Amino acid sequence: MKSRKVLIIGSGAAGRKLELFAESKAGKASLRIVGAISNWNENNGKEFTRLVDDLLKKHTHADLYLNTEGGSVFEANEIVNQLKRFKSVQITVGALCASAGTYLAACFPTSAYLNSQFMIHKPMLMTGGNEDEVERDLKMLRNTTTAYKKAYAKKMGISEDEVEELWAKGDYWMTATEAKEKGLIDFILDEEEEINAEMKQALVACGAPNIPELRKPNSNKNEDYHMNREELIAWLGLPADATDAQIEAAKNQMKVNAAKHVDAVASKKQKDDDKKKDKAKTxxxxxxxxxxxxxxxxxxxxxxxxxxxxxxxxxIDGLESLEKLSNKTKKPADKNLEAARKDWTLDDYISKDPEAYEQMKVDDPEKAEALEAAYFGN
Structure with missing residues (x-):
């Protein structure tokens, strides 16, 4: 029987690919997490663990630059667990810290830029199965939500009920100033994070309320500089004796061609997006x-x-039909396998044998709850 996959995510928006960086810098471990925290990408919690292992050989303190739209709560939790291996950690948030990313900010001292934006909301569940299995997964989601509420409440110095009020209507966005006032972050740097086109797109995809305008690149040329006639004629590919009318016509045609190119690129992107949506719907x-x-x-x-x-x-390929799931029978226990799983953590079950974990929630719910509590630090 194929194992089911259960995804608990902090954000449903399409995110940037996760990029992880690590180096020794100024006597400290310097880490960077940029993009969506997701185990669907090549870089995930296991890769982060490997990076931390290497840095712990030399350092006890870590500086982490965090710029993320959120993602998998399991991956975020694993990142927090790995960071706690250092004696001290200082996080600096870039332009965006949303969803599961804010769980990291809630667990460690955090600074941010003047234009950093933050968003918290309830974790979301993607699952499938019969009503018993979905109910068990829902229980895991509730445990995750509770863990997040506790983390936010502790960092912000408020009650869990007050956290519930903040995200009761969905995404709750904060500027750096509000995030500091509410206690989610500890310090605001006296400068702004540079916003590029990709970062702006990520903010739009997340539904950020403040979308900044991109700054025009600085030019070292004098603003009054103009091409001389000979250079302009050569650049336009005209004969040396071209008239003013010919030059103007060539310039206008170039503008038309540029506009057509922009339209063509936009049209292709729209077609590609439509194909993706149609493929997804199919x-x-x-x-x-x-x-x-x-x-x-x-x-x-x-x-x-x-x-x-x-x-x-x-x-989806790993899901079984609801009819098959409702009619499946319980498999006899394998004593050898049970002995091998004796000291497994929840992470072991999720990565090695999620089917066994699902069965445990039926046969031994107390053990399953204990594993979840240990994993989420309840």
Whole structure:
């Protein structure tokens, strides 16, 4: 039987690919996390663990630059666990710290730039199965939500009920000033983070309320500088004796060609986006037809497929039809396997044998709850 995949994510928006950097700098471990925290990407919590292992051989303090739209709560939790191996950690937030990314800010001293933006909201669940399995997954989601509420409440010096009030209506956005006032961050740097086109797109995708205008690049040339006639004629590819009318006509044609190119690029992008959406809808429609998901889950899976088609395809492929799941029988226990799993953590079960973990939640729910509590630090 194929194992089910359960995803608890902080953000449903398509994110940038995760990039991890690590180096020794000024006697400290210097780390960078940029992009969506997601185990769908090549770089994930395991890669981060490897980087930390190397740095711990030389350093006890770590500086972390964090610029993320959020992602997998499991990966974020693992990153926090790895960072706690250092004696001290200082986080500096770039332009964006949203969703699961704010869990890191809640766990360590954090600074931010004047134009940094923050967003918290309830974790979200992507799952499938019969009602018993979905209910068990929902319990894990509730445990995750509780862990996040506790972390925010502790860092911000408020009650868990007050955290609930903040995200009751969905995404709760904060400027750096508000994040400091509420206690999520500890210090604001007296400068702004530079925003490039990719960063602006990430802010738009996350639904950030403040979308900055891109700064025009500085030019070392005098603003009054103009091409002389000979240079302009050569640049336009005209004969040396070209008239003013010919020069003006060539310039206008160049503008027309440039506009056509821009339109063509935009049109191609729109077509590519439409193809992705159609492909995602076809994939999800097939899952619905095969009764692997319910009609209520279609919208979520379409968004997931549009953001990462391959990962969603693998997720759906790993699901069994609801009918098969409801009719499946319990497998007899294998004593050798049970002995091998004796000292497994929740991370071991998720990575090595998620099916066994699902069965444990049926056979021994108290043990499953204990593993979850240890994993999320409850």
């Amino acid at each position: 994939l999800v429609a097939g899952a619905l037809k095969d009764k692997k998901i319910t009609a209520a889950q279609v919208s979520q899976y379409e968004k997931l497929a549009a953001a990462d088609y391959k990962a969603t395809e693998e997720l």
